[in-house]
Amino acid sequence: MAIVLDIQHLSKKYGSLQAVDNLTLQVEAGSIYGLLGPNGSGKTTTLGMVLDVINPSSGSFTWFGKPVSRDTKRRIGALLETPNFYPYLSASQNLRLYASIKGADPASINEMLDLVGLGTRSHSAFSGFSLGMKQRLALAAAMLANPEVLVLDEPTNGLDPQGIAEVRDLILRIAAQGKTIILASHLLDEVEKVCTHVAVLQAGKLKVNGPVTNILAKTEQVLISTDEAGRALQLLEHLPYVTSFASEKECIAVTLQENYTSADLNRDMFAQQIVLSQLVVRRKSLEAQFLEITKNNA
Numbered sequence: 001m002a003i004v005l006d007i008q009h010l011s012k013k014y015g016s017l018q019a020v021d022n023l024t025l026q027v028e029a030g031s032i033y034g035l036l037g038p039n040g041s042g043k044t045t046t047l048g049m050v051l052d053v054i055n056p057s058s059g060s061f062t063w064f065g066k067p068v069s070r071d072t073k074r075r076i077g078a079l080l081e082t083p084n085f086y087p088y089l090s091a092s093q094n095l096r097l098y099a100s101i102k103g104a105d106p107a108s109i110n111e112m113l114d115l116v117g118l119g120t121r122s123h124s125a126f127s128g129f130s131l132g133m134k135q136r137l138a139l140a141a142a143m144l145a146n147p148e149v150l151v152l153d154e155p156t157n158g159l160d161p162q163g164i165a166e167v168r169d170l171i172l173r174i175a176a177q178g179k180t181i182i183l184a185s186h187l188l189d190e191v192e193k194v195c196t197h198v199a200v201l202q203a204g205k206l207k208v209n210g211p212v213t214n215i216l217a218k219t220e221q222v223l224i225s226t227d228e229a230g231r232a233l234q235l236l237e238h239l240p241y242v243t244s245f246a247s248e249k250e251c252i253a254v255t256l257q258e259n260y261t262s263a264d265l266n267r268d269m270f271a272q273q274i275v276l277s278q279l280v281v282r283r284k285s286l287e288a289q290f291l292e293i294t295k296n297n298a
């Protein structure tokens, strides 16, 4: 898979504050890459550096295998903050103005308004739009030049649940067109629902990165029920791949080591004539994973 963005040992210091610390990561073409971290962890600074609006203190990055240039910038659409749209102009008039300021081709305005679900509202004044519609118009603006990559900073910030759902759905639809999307978010739920890959930042440092499913799959928790709970608990004490277990209401929650699955547990239980009446795999949420990562590496 082609690497779209290759960041090598990138650092940024503001005076004595290390905002980004020796960050190395690669973004593959076609991925939805989430930069996840609490406020102040360096997400915006990282995006600012790769978009060439903040000077790195050290390190380097390439886009499409080349140093940043006018040519590479043309292939990237960015939304770091909502553009200053004019309240009394319509959606399409605002995009026309935006296209002329940015030197983008206005020919795709109607197509982009359709893409973001504002086709039927293209002649409505911006001032009457909900926050979600305003954010979707901003995404249409970022898409005008038909970029290969879209870089978004906290794209659902400040939106109500419906607006959040609309923008997330739109991000998925844009990605389905084959675009690569890089987004910063402090919302674990957002990254879990939208992203294919994640990098967790804390105090400017990379804590963990990789496909979202790999990170989640690492910690599988299995809920089991059996009439032989006493014997099951005894056996769990002795199974080497069980990292922890605890009795819950009607069942036992078992955490397995990486690379072991519920099938291993089921087989070993059955071998001891312990028949399970329930076996449910509960993946540890990214939130639990995130708390563990930041706790262990603080």
Ligand SMILES: Nc1ncnc2c1ncn2[C@@H]1O[C@H](COP(=O)(O)OP(=O)(O)OP(=O)(O)O)[C@@H](O)[C@H]1O
Pocket (backbone or CB within 6 Å): 014, 017, 019, 037, 038, 039, 040, 041, 042, 043, 044, 045, 046, 186
């Ligand atoms: N221009 C600046 N001058 C000095 N310090 C800065 C500047 N910009 C950011 N910082 C500091 O650098 C650190 C990282 O900030 P950054 O905005 O990159 O984090 P973030 O993860 O995007 O957080 P947020 O979600 O709050 O924007 C923070 O401690 C912040 O206060």
